[in-house]
Each structure stands twice: as structure tokens, then as C-alpha cells.
Amino acid sequence: MIRLLRPFARAVTYTRWLHLFMAVVWPAMWLFIDQAWWTPATAAVVLGLSGLLPAMRTVEGLQARLLLLGRRRDGEAPLIVTEPSATWADRGRIVLWLEVRLVLGALVSHLTFQLPLVTLDLVQAALGGRPAGSAWLSVQGHHWWYAVLAPLPLLLMAAVGWAGGELITRIALRLLGPSPTERLAALEERTEQLLERNRIARELHDSIGHALTVAVVQAGAARAAGDPQFTDRALAAIEETGRAALEDLERVLGVLREAERPVSGRPTLADAGRLLESARASGAEVDAELSGPLESVPGPISREGYRMLQESLTNVLRHAGAVPVRVRVAADDGRLVLEVRNPLPGAIPGPGRGSGLRGIRERASLLGGRAHTGPDAGDWHVHVELPVR
Structure with missing residues (x-):
């Protein structure tokens, strides 16, 4: 009742x-x-x-x-x-x-x-x-x-x-x-929102994660060395990396506030030099080979390529430490090739710790390319190929 x-x-x-x-x-x-x-x-x-x-x-x-x-x-x-x-x-x-x-x-x-x-x-x-x-x-x-x-x-x-x-x-x-057309438009809008959130999450993970990794490695190395000159260099590297991370954070927060998206302010492969210097300052022996007209690589591919390289170097510092690293970035034959190779660390990242590697593969897939990450001939190997045209 x-x-x-x-x-x-x-x-x-x-x-x-x-x-x-x-x-x-x-x-x-x-x-x-x-x-x-x-x-x-x-x-x-x-x-x-x-x-x-x-x-x-x-x-x-x-x-x-x-x-x-x-x-x-x-x-x-x-x-x-x-x-x-x-x-x-x-x-x-x-x-x-x-x-x-x-x-x-x-x-x-x-x-x-x-x-x-x-x-x-x-x-x-x-x-x-x-x-x-x-x-x-x-x-x-x-x-x-x-x-x-x-x-x-x-x-x-x-x-x-x-x-x-x-x-x-x-x-x-x-x-x-x-109507069916309106449902499709709403679905597309929702998809765009989810893609934007995922992109922002990857941006924060790569940028802030790299800055924190460099800061931790530099601080630990400076304390172990006990050398005032080395400590000064480490603090300078931490300051530069932190400043770049703050710029990235401010840009991402601007997007979250629905402000105008400052795409032009995002770093590209033309700025890869500062990533390599940051890794070297953290103790890694970086052997880099940059070839081809990287400045002419289309903006979206160049920006995402920069983030993939940043995440790869961050993983080296986080899991392998100060080890020799071979980096190759080449733009030729209508494609962009990015390779990072370093000796395998004592413990390979398990499934629960691979969000950065998954982000690399997702970025490559969204751009119509492919990415491979994993052990190869005794090294940890990251290989990415992206179509330039």
C-alpha cells in the first residue's frame, strides 16, 4: 500500500x-x-x-x-x-x-x-x-x-x-x-573534453615528473659529493628545471581556467637541447645525435615529440640513474624517429608503474605513429616513429 x-x-x-x-x-x-x-x-x-x-x-x-x-x-x-x-x-x-x-x-x-x-x-x-x-x-x-x-x-x-x-x-x-545529430555532436564534445583532460594529465606528468626527478637526483648527488662547486651546479640545474616546470604548470592551469590556449608557448624539439643539458647536469652521460630539419617539423608532432623525449629521459634518471644514454632524433623521409637507449636498471618498471610509457604509446598512436618500449639486447629501448606529413 x-x-x-x-x-x-x-x-x-x-x-x-x-x-x-x-x-x-x-x-x-x-x-x-x-x-x-x-x-x-x-x-x-x-x-x-x-x-x-x-x-x-x-x-x-x-x-x-x-x-x-x-x-x-x-x-x-x-x-x-x-x-x-x-x-x-x-x-x-x-x-x-x-x-x-x-x-x-x-x-x-x-x-x-x-x-x-x-x-x-x-x-x-x-x-x-x-x-x-x-x-x-x-x-x-x-x-x-x-x-x-x-x-x-x-x-x-x-x-x-x-x-x-x-x-x-x-x-x-x-x-x-x-535528435541523432545532436546526440552525435554531444558525444563528440564529450570525447574532445576527455581527450583534453588526458592531454593535460600527460603534460603535468611529463613536465612536473621530469622536474621533480631532476631535483631529487641533483640533490642526492650534491649531498654525496660534498663539493661546493658541484653543489652550485646542481642547484643551478634544479633552478632551471623548476622554472621550466613552473612555466608549464602555469600554461596548463591557463587551459583549465578555460583561458586562451597558449599552444605557441609549448616547447618543441627545437628546445631539445635544454632537456639533454638537464640530463647531463643530473649525471647521465648523454650521447645525442640530432639530425634533419627539426625546426620544420609540424607543431603538434614537434611538441609531442619533445614530451616523449622528456618522459624517456625522466625514466632513465628515475630508474637507472647516472648511466650512459644514447639519444637519436632524426627527421627525414617524411617521418620523425626518436630513440633513447640506456643500460637496463636492476629492476624493470612493473605494470603498475608504466603510466609514462603508456603515455608515450598513446601520444604516438594519436599522431598516427607507433612506439615500442621495453628491453632490447641488454638495454632499455624507446623507439618512436611519427609521420611528419
């Missing part, structure tokens, strides 16, 4: 009822003034023609959101759109919605007003009085058991109101909801 009464404790049940009443207010007023047979048909035609106006989708969408859906959680995708009609298919759905709402609203409204009159006639007949006769269901005779039947029309009225509200809401979700 409590489960049956639960819908009538929700405000949305009554706002849906009100929504059905509102559909027939002006046709009912028109019918009251002129009771000719053609009045309802004319009202339906006028209502259908109004659905061809683009703004009707906004008006009906706002009403349906407010009265049919009730309270919704923040961040939920809109189930009913409020943008004006953009295509004839949208206009056709609005016309169908208006006609269905008119018919269903007329039925529910008629029953809502008539069923209480039946209850009143049953009560009067049970008390020996004369029924008013205003209800469409005529009550004949005078019987005491009419009093037992009197609540049934009221219960039926409540059921009709609830069922009509549920039905009109389901119809609204079909006819006022996003």
Missing part, C-alpha cells in the same frame, strides 16, 4: 498533471466561446502550424524540463533540449508532440473533472437525494451501497493523473529529446 501511495508524495506527479491541464487551456476557452463542431479541429490545426516555428521547441522544452522531469542532479546530460528547431525533422517532432499533448491532455483533463462528479452523484444517491446528473456516467436509483462505491472514481482519477503524467513524460523524452 505504501508503495502505491509513494508517487503521490512526489511533487513531480502534480506538476505533470498541471502540464497536461495547460495543454487544453486555450482550446477549452475557445470551445466555451464557440461550441461549433469544427472548433476542436481548428485548434488542432493552429497548434500544429505553430509547431513549425523554431522557437516552439524552446518553449515546449523549457516547460517539459520544469514540469515533467523534476529535480535533476548537477552534471547530468540534458534529457530534453531547449534549442530552437534546426531541421524540418525537429519541426515535425514538435508538431507531433503538440498534437499528442493536446489529445492526452484533453482526455486526462476530462476524466479529472468528470470522475469527482460521479463520486458526488453516488453520495447523493446513497443519501436518498437526487443526483445532479452533470456527470457523464448516470447514477440510477437510491441504494446505500453507493456510498461504498463513492471513493472508486476518486481513486481512478488519481490513477489517471499519475499514468497520464508518466506517459507524457516518456513521450517527451522521445519527441523533445536530442
Whole structure:
């Protein structure tokens, strides 16, 4: 019993009822003034023609959101759109919605007003009085058991109101909801947002991770060396790396604040020299070979190539320490090749610690290239190939 009464404790049940009443207010007023047979048909035609106006989708969408859906959680995708009609298919759905709402609203409204009159006639007949006769269901005779039947029309009225509200809401979700084109556009927008978040996460991981790794390695080496000159060089390297990381952090925060994206400020392979010097300052013996017109590599490929090289050198310092590193970056034959090779550390990074390597592979895949990371001939080898054109 409590489960049956639960819908009538929700405000949305009554706002849906009100929504059905509102559909027939002006046709009912028109019918009251002129009771000719053609009045309802004319009202339906006028209502259908109004659905061809683009703004009707906004008006009906706002009403349906407010009265049919009730309270919704923040961040939920809109189930009913409020943008004006953009295509004839949208206009056709609005016309169908208006006609269905008119018919269903007329039925529910008629029953809502008539069923209480039946209850009143049953009560009067049970008390020996004369029924008013205003209800469409005529009550004949005078019987005491009419009093037992009197609540049934009221219960039926409540059921009709609830069922009509549920039905009109389901119809609204079909006819006022996003069209296939709008769903596809929303999906593409959501995909772009997720890709942007992943890109920002990779940027922070590569930049801040590199800076912290260099700082830790330099600080540890300076403490072990006990040489004032070496300590000065280590502090200078930490300062330069930290400053670059702060610039990257400020740029990424600018993107998160939805400011203008400063793509031109992102480092490219033309700035690879500072990465190599940072690794050398941390104690690694870097043997670098940069060939080809790296300055002419397209911006997106050059920027992502810089991040891949940064992550590779960070992994060397983090897992292998001050070891010999061979770096080759070449731009020729319509492709960019990036290789980083170093002796295998004592412990190879396990599956749970490979987010940076996974980021390298994801970057390469998004750019239409490929990347291989793993042991090779006693070394740890990172090999990336990206199409330049």
C-alpha cells in the first residue's frame, strides 16, 4: 500500500498533471466561446502550424524540463533540449508532440473533472437525494451501497493523473529529446573534453615528473659529493628545471581556467637541447645525435615529440640513474624517429608503474605513429616513429 501511495508524495506527479491541464487551456476557452463542431479541429490545426516555428521547441522544452522531469542532479546530460528547431525533422517532432499533448491532455483533463462528479452523484444517491446528473456516467436509483462505491472514481482519477503524467513524460523524452545529430555532436564534445583532460594529465606528468626527478637526483648527488662547486651546479640545474616546470604548470592551469590556449608557448624539439643539458647536469652521460630539419617539423608532432623525449629521459634518471644514454632524433623521409637507449636498471618498471610509457604509446598512436618500449639486447629501448606529413 505504501508503495502505491509513494508517487503521490512526489511533487513531480502534480506538476505533470498541471502540464497536461495547460495543454487544453486555450482550446477549452475557445470551445466555451464557440461550441461549433469544427472548433476542436481548428485548434488542432493552429497548434500544429505553430509547431513549425523554431522557437516552439524552446518553449515546449523549457516547460517539459520544469514540469515533467523534476529535480535533476548537477552534471547530468540534458534529457530534453531547449534549442530552437534546426531541421524540418525537429519541426515535425514538435508538431507531433503538440498534437499528442493536446489529445492526452484533453482526455486526462476530462476524466479529472468528470470522475469527482460521479463520486458526488453516488453520495447523493446513497443519501436518498437526487443526483445532479452533470456527470457523464448516470447514477440510477437510491441504494446505500453507493456510498461504498463513492471513493472508486476518486481513486481512478488519481490513477489517471499519475499514468497520464508518466506517459507524457516518456513521450517527451522521445519527441523533445536530442535528435541523432545532436546526440552525435554531444558525444563528440564529450570525447574532445576527455581527450583534453588526458592531454593535460600527460603534460603535468611529463613536465612536473621530469622536474621533480631532476631535483631529487641533483640533490642526492650534491649531498654525496660534498663539493661546493658541484653543489652550485646542481642547484643551478634544479633552478632551471623548476622554472621550466613552473612555466608549464602555469600554461596548463591557463587551459583549465578555460583561458586562451597558449599552444605557441609549448616547447618543441627545437628546445631539445635544454632537456639533454638537464640530463647531463643530473649525471647521465648523454650521447645525442640530432639530425634533419627539426625546426620544420609540424607543431603538434614537434611538441609531442619533445614530451616523449622528456618522459624517456625522466625514466632513465628515475630508474637507472647516472648511466650512459644514447639519444637519436632524426627527421627525414617524411617521418620523425626518436630513440633513447640506456643500460637496463636492476629492476624493470612493473605494470603498475608504466603510466609514462603508456603515455608515450598513446601520444604516438594519436599522431598516427607507433612506439615500442621495453628491453632490447641488454638495454632499455624507446623507439618512436611519427609521420611528419
